[in-house]
Amino acid sequence: MSAHERARISRARRIVVKVGSSSITGDRVDQIGPLVETLAATHGRGVEVVLVSSGAVPSGMRHLGLEEKQVDLATQQAAASVGQNVLAAIYRETLGRHDIFAGQVLLTEGDLLDEPHRSNTRRTINRLLDLRTLPIVNENDTVATHGLRFGDNDRLAAMLSVLIRADLLLLLSDIDALYTKPPHLPGAVRIEDIGWDQPLDGMEFGKSESGVGTGGADTKVTAARLAAAAGTAVLVTATPLAADALRGEHVGTWFEPSPQAPGRILL
Ligand code: GLU
Numbered sequence: 485m486s487a488h489e490r491a492r493i494s495r496a497r498r499i500v501v502k503v504g505s506s507s508i509t510g511d512r513v514d515q516i517g518p519l520v521e522t523l524a525a526t527h528g529r530g531v532e533v534v535l536v537s538s539g540a541v542p543s544g545m546r547h548l549g550l551e552e553k554q555v556d557l558a559t560q561q562a563a564a565s566v567g568q569n570v571l572a573a574i575y576r577e578t579l580g581r582h583d584i585f586a587g588q589v590l591l592t593e594g595d596l597l598d599e600p601h602r603s604n605t606r607r608t609i610n611r612l613l614d615l616r617t618l619p620i621v622n623e624n625d626t627v628a629t630h631g632l633r634f635g636d637n638d639r640l641a642a643m644l645s646v647l648i649r650a651d652l653l654l655l656l657s658d659i660d661a662l663y664t665k666p667p668h669l670p671g672a673v674r675i676e677d678i679g680w681d682q683p684l685d686g687m688e689f690g691k692s693e694s695g696v697g698t699g700g701a702d703t704k705v706t707a708a709r710l711a712a713a714a715g716t717a718v719l720v721t722a723t724p725l726a727a728d729a730l731r732g733e734h735v736g737t738w739f740e741p742s743p744q745a746p747g748r749i750l751l
Pocket of ligand 1: 504538539540541623637638
């Protein structure tokens with residue numbers, strides 16, 4: 485099904501793009517520019533685009549001169565406050581060059597799970613999209629309490645995609661696709677497509693090894709399956725391949741959306 489299915493990406497009218505911390509901070513901060521170009525071009529075609537951007541904690545750590553992951557939770561949460569502001573300034577500047585306003589949306593888990601927060605979150609994001617802004621979402625790391633944290637933005641992005649009924653969720657990280665086992669191991673084979681009801685027995689999805697973000701292949705698979713079960717197609721690929729992915733080229737790992745999800749216009 486793959487080539488045929490991928491070509492349908494160009495029909496998506498509402499897309500959530502999630503980019504991981506390790507793709508846009510530190511040595512890879514230069515990837516933000518090309519990513520924003522891609523998002524702006526997609527937005528320019530009339531598509532509704534929401535960006536879920538990680539990176540607040542590592543960016544704040546770097547600006548404050550702190551060693552990553554070696555500080556207590558309160559310091560990480562304080563660093564997120566600084567880093568979020570840095571990220572917002574970068575997105576404001578880079579999207580502004582394309583005459584696109586960025587809207588900032590910081591969420592805790594309850595904002596996606598509990599009423600009336602859930603309905604209100606959906607309504608505000610819908611309105612931001614109606615206003616042709618590009619909402620930029622992250623977990624509200626500064627106030628999220630330990631037990632309430634999403635834990636990873638892959639899951640946040642999947643839950644958000646379901647809430648706003650996105651046609652496509654694009655999960656971007658450092659790895660070009662998912663593999664049958666961690667890609668550095670012998671015999672690892674790229675997975676091109678995963679059917680909505682396909683069992684994943686025998687596949688081994690590892691945790692993050694970059695030490696920067698919190699998500700790995702395992703969190704991507706869990707998040708992708710959550711979204712696909714609700715009728716949102718998912719593509720997992722590397723940040724530099726975002727433009728190719730959105731052109732429907734044969735990159736990454738495609739999760740077929742469930743045809744059984746009620747009331748969806750399936751890609
Ligand atoms: N919300 C965290 C941040 O902005 C990232 C969580 C994740 O890595 O998924 O740093």
